[in-house]
Amino acid sequence: MDKITLQRIQKLHPSIRGEMTSIIKECGLALTGRAKIRVTQGLRSFKEQDELFAIGRTKTGKKVTNAKGGQSIHNYGLAVDICLIIDGKTASWDTAKDWDNDKVADWYECVRIFAKHGWDWGGNWKTFKDLPHFEKKSIKTKTSEIKTSWRNLIKLPKDKDGYVIF
Ligand SMILES: [Zn+2]
Numbered sequence: 001m002d003k004i005t006l007q008r009i010q011k012l013h014p015s016i017r018g019e020m021t022s023i024i025k026e027c028g029l030a031l032t033g034r035a036k037i038r039v040t041q042g043l044r045s046f047k048e049q050d051e052l053f054a055i056g057r058t059k060t061g062k063k064v065t066n067a068k069g070g071q072s073i074h075n076y077g078l079a080v081d082i083c084l085i086i087d088g089k090t091a092s093w094d095t096a097k098d099w100d101n102d103k104v105a106d107w108y109e110c111v112r113i114f115a116k117h118g119w120d121w122g123g124n125w126k127t128f129k130d131l132p133h134f135e136k137k138s139i140k141t142k143t144s145e146i147k148t149s150w151r152n153l154i155k156l157p158k159d160k161d162g163y164v165i166f
Contacts, residue, residue, distance in 0.1 A: 001028060002085070008042040013077035013163050016136060020080065023117050030109045033100025035084040035092065037110055040132065042081075044074040066128075071150045076164055078148050079135035082110065095123065095131055107131075141166045 001024050009020050020039075027037040044052075046069030056063030065072070073079040084092045084106060086099065095107035102109075111121050114134045122130030138145050146152050146166070156164040 001025065002036070002038060005037070005039045008039040008080070011043040011077060012080070013043075015139070015166075016078060019117060023113055023119070026113045027110045030113060031084075031100055031106050032102070033106070034086050035097075035099035035106045036088070038083055038085050038091070039080045040083050040091075041074065042079070043077040044072065046070055046075055049075050067150070070154050073135045073148060073150060073153070075150070076148075076153045078139070078153075079133060081132040082134065083132060093132060139166050 001021075005024060009017055009024070012020055024037060024039070031037065049065070049067060049072055050069040052065050053068045055061040055065075069075060074081075084094070084099070086092050096105050097107075098104065099106045111123065114121060118137050119134045120137050122133030122135070136148050138147050153164055156166055159165055
């Protein structure tokens, strides 16, 4: 696993760091050719999210998100965006290419591994497909299991580092 990916995993919600390390390692074992997986984005602060939301609204540019601070699962460290790094240098978001010639597109090999661990792929969404995006479907609290929607997460208390407590 590359250093950048490792650093990004270390900022995810503490409860999923171990799980994400396993997922990335499994992807590393599954992809035996020119492509390696990299986490391009994990935790995003409320402030960073507000800055993205401003693009195409109060700032110039095309809209990049419909989520304000607190309305993205990234704001809770429970989502990652990925890309593939080809030959150790070029980023790729090609979801169809089979870089290791095993008859399954490398991107889908990763999708399957994430799914096995209970992660949703943004490529499965009906209205707005977000191909690089994966998020944890649900989290276990002491008493129940809750869907990891921002509406649920925003209500939870936070620890001293700003991570929600469940
Ligand atoms: Zn994302």
